[in-house]
Amino acid sequence: xxxxxxxxxxxxxxxxxxxxxxxxxxxxxxxxxxxxxxxxxxxxxxxxxxxxxxxxxxxxxxxxxxxxxxxxxxxxxxxxxxxxxxxxxxxxxxxxxxxxxxxxxxxxxxxxxxxxxxxxxxxxxxxxxxxxxxx
Numbered sequence: 001x002x003x004x005x006x007x008x009x010x011x012x013x014x015x016x017x018x019x020x021x022x023x024x025x026x027x028x029x030x031x032x033x034x035x036x037x038x039x040x041x042x043x044x045x046x047x048x049x050x051x052x053x054x055x056x057x058x059x060x061x062x063x064x065x066x067x068x069x070x071x072x073x074x075x076x077x078x079x080x081x082x083x084x085x086x087x088x089x090x091x092x093x094x095x096x097x098x099x100x101x102x103x104x105x106x107x108x109x110x111x112x113x114x115x116x117x118x119x120x121x122x123x124x125x126x127x128x129x130x131x132x133x134x135x
Contacts, residue, residue: 058108059101068097 012019016026052073059069067087070077071094077084106112 055101055105058104059097062097062100062104064097064100068094072098072101 014025020026056069056073059072064072067077067084067089071089077087103112
């Protein structure tokens with residue numbers, strides 16, 4: 001990643017690695033896409049940060065740990081966190097939590113049905129067999 005950013009900096013014209021067309025010269029949050037989305041969907045106003053906020057709030061509701069949440073958000077771990085320094089959260093390790101978040105968001109949006117909930121039997125008496133029944 002560092003090599004990629006270094007190449008980007010070397011090839012950039014001007015002082016910014018990610019130049020923009022605005023007065024400041026650096027990349028800014030664009031509102032054109034948000035305006036188009038609002039116009040097409042008649043949704044209330046929202047900002048770009050509402051998307052990661054929704055994603056991470058959903059992820060947190062699944063009781064994912066803080067290290068996984070930070071990795072899913074592509075945020076770096078604090079430098080003073082010794083325990084976090086030992087963790088190497090790879091893309092493969094994050095695949096299952098990311099899928100859990102996607103499934104929950106799709107379920108909340110009504111696009112995907114939730115799993116069938118099964119009723120678990122109480123403690124069995126010796127010699128009896130109980131079969132799980134859908135609720």
